[in-house]
Amino acid sequence: MSKDDSELAARDTPQSVEAFRDRLTGLNGQLPRRLQQCADHIARHMDSIALSTVAQIAEGAGVPPSAVMRFCQIMGFSGYAEMQRLFREALTRAAPDYATRLANLKAGGAGRPATLVAEFVDAGRQSMEALARNLDEIALNQAVATLAQARAIHLAGFRRSFPVASYLAYVFDKLGVAAVLHDGVAGLGQRASLLPGDALIAITFAPWSEETLALAALARDRGLPVVALTDPPGTQVSAVADTVLTVAEIDFGAFRSLSAVIALALSLAVAVAARRET
Amino acid sequence: MSKDDSELAARDTPQSVEAFRDRLTGLNGQLPRRLQQCADHIARHMDSIALSTVAQIAEGAGVPPSAVMRFCQIMGFSGYAEMQRLFREALTRAAPDYATRLANLKAGGAGRPATLVAEFVDAGRQSMEALARNLDEIALNQAVATLAQARAIHLAGFRRSFPVASYLAYVFDKLGVAAVLHDGVAGLGQRASLLPGDALIAITFAPWSEETLALAALARDRGLPVVALTDPPGTQVSAVADTVLTVAEIDFGAFRSLSAVIALALSLAVAVAARRET
DNA sequence: AGCTGCATGGAATGAATATTCCATTTTCGC
DNA sequence: GCGAAAATGGAATATTCATTCCATGCAGCT
Structure with missing residues (x-):
């Protein structure tokens, strides 16, 4: 107890989505059934964490909310709120004011060259998402x-x-x-x-x-x-x-x-x- | 009263970010001071609505929270929660599981061709965002x-x-x-x-x-x-x-x-x- | 079979947050 | 200036949601 809790619970909390992902794969296989369900579901829907509630995640994974809470703690967070913060920050960094800017450009009217840029940028982005x-x-x-x-x-x-x-x-x-x-x-x-x-x-x-x-x-x-x-x-x-x-x-x-x-x-x-x- | 409330309060709620934007520009100039502040701030930070609380928006606009609530109602929503839902849906539609997919590809290791695709797609996307x-x-x-x-x-x-x-x-x-x-x-x-x-x-x-x-x-x-x-x-x-x-x-x-x-x-x-x- | 320890589910709690309401101030027409 | 109507701020309330706690179930070990 005084030296180390277990191999599962390392105390340091992931500071980035990459670190989170690493930890997740590291834990794979050595988790109890319900927590494994959480891990699977979350790995598959990482981007939706930023906007979901505990209840929604729990339902998606087919477990009670308390299981999700336990999962968060095993991942090194104090709770769901702290884990969510990580993903929210990643989301805002990814789209700082890009969406606003694009919308502004597009709203400028069909004649403006800047509107064209917005359209082509948007088309390109969609294409790349489709490729991925x-x-x-x-x-x-x-x-x-x-x-x-x-x-x-x-x-x-x-x-x-x-x-x-x-x-x-x-x-x-x-x-x-x-x-x-x-x-x-x-x-x-x-x-x-x-x-x-x-x-x-x-x-x-x-x-x-x-x-x-x-x-x-x-x-x-x-x-x-x-x-x-x-x-x-x-x-x-x-x-x-x-x-x-x-x-x-x-x-x-x-x-x-x-x-x-x-x-x-x-x-x-x-x-x-x-x-x-x- | 029985026929029409006023020119300001049309009852239909915007169903898309574009409709929201249109309404916002339509209202410009005919709003009382505090509500105009809300409108300005929100127009400038539309993408952050999805993740902000009423209090945060209010602070950003320099108004009390109740002013933000009034603004939401004038925009045709029942309240802030309904307005936020619009932006959250827009956000999830924009990045369905693209982020997850990219992360998965990248995690595959430097040797894999698919990892390269993910990297180039990411670089391209960043470039286009920078352009916009x-x-x-x-x-x-x-x-x-x-x-x-x-x-x-x-x-x-x-x-x-x-x-x-x-x-x-x-x-x-x-x-x-x-x-x-x-x-x-x-x-x-x-x-x-x-x-x-x-x-x-x-x-x-x-x-x-x-x-x-x-x-x-x-x-x-x-x-x-x-x-x-x-x-x-x-x-x-x-x-x-x-x-x-x-x-x-x-x-x-x-x-x-x-x-x-x-x-x-x-x-x-x-x-x-x-x-x-x- | 009986005991021990971990896993589980659900209900209770508490915090954060949206929303409403009302007293007060400001604005505008006369 | 005076009065009515609209606007405003802040406190009270309702709701939603994360979090904790505990009783129960299950598995592995002796």
Whole structure:
């Protein structure tokens, strides 16, 4: 008693959401039944703690309120109020006055340039949230594995996908990965450079561009693996691609922000480079 | 009494943050002093309503709590609790389980590709929030005005800024605005095409590329207006640009998401096209 | 089987907070 | 200035919610 209570109850209270999460995973498995239910439910709904009452959490987890209180104490807090404060602070830091600002900009009327910025920012943010939510991790891992083995990586993306392809070219170059950007300068194409052992990343969105699909088909015929970045559901390109990564980019007006596509493409590039070095 | 209370108190309660905002602006000016203070403070801190108590709001506005209650009723709510519910719902809809998902992805360990996605998404989101917060509306309006008058718009952006420049070229083309992408193919450049009456958009970030700065300087010598997209504080390019738009893009590792830059560039393009048509 | 210690549920308590009410002050029309 | 009506501040009340406490149940050990 005088030296240490038990392995469960460390007295220091988590000061950040990360610390909270660490503690939660550390406790996993060594908790009694009801407290484990709390832990599971809370892990799954961490963001709702900031706005929920003890009773709501308890109901969601299927336990009495007192169990939730015990859980809070085991996590190192004096009670629920203290635990909630942690999440509330995280929430206010995440959106200080951003929401207000956006709303102000949007309210300015359709004609104002600043209103457009707000709309595009909003579309981009939504796209990225959708990406985080719907990411197909298995397909991503498969894509990384495939590309990491390739001798050189070919990049196909035209029209509105070209910025993504060209950014990938820049990033691969910086990372020391051999990459060929198929830019179609002078109508020549670089089709002959699709050699055995290479791989292709094809980036195309509805309406799918003929050139990209044709290039992917050619690569496939020559036996090169093809990774496609496209809209969901991705069926349009599945005939010519081995791995399909889908991104639901939100449009505003006729244009898309590209935020989510670039984030995904960038991750792919960095992961491939990291895999190669090991 | 039986027909209508007054112009102030319409009985229907706002069902969305937008409706709330509309009502607030509608009431502006026709409120007694203390209630006006409430309105001002709340308009300025709308996002904090979800997490504040009546007492906190009252203190912030410099009024007694009862004034805040009256304000809520004038806005069409039964009380503060009902008003707060509106903002809480808006907040939870904005971040459904996105935060949890992101945290889960990040927790996966540095090696996993999905972790990278989470990091880039997060960086992108932060960048866009920063853009919304720090947007210099005056500079933006000035840039739009300048570009709308130009005969043709030249685009300069190399290396990591090239994707932005090429996307602008695509968008301007689709919008029917004459634009020249200076892509440096074959080392030729298109310097001779910088004719009087044109304008230049120069996109460059630290470390600023020599080519872009040189091109901007040349344009300036010939009397063309130059709009620059760059990092804050923008002093590096202010010598060669008439209008400077700064974007604080957050890096993850050595790479930036480009989300905010693209959102700003896109807004600029659409605003210019809209201005031209009128 | 009986004992011991932990886990559990629910009811009682107490604190925080929204909400109402009323006495007082201010404002505005005459 | 005077009176009526509206506005205001603060204290009283009601409600919601976190927190504690204790009686009961359950499991593991001897």
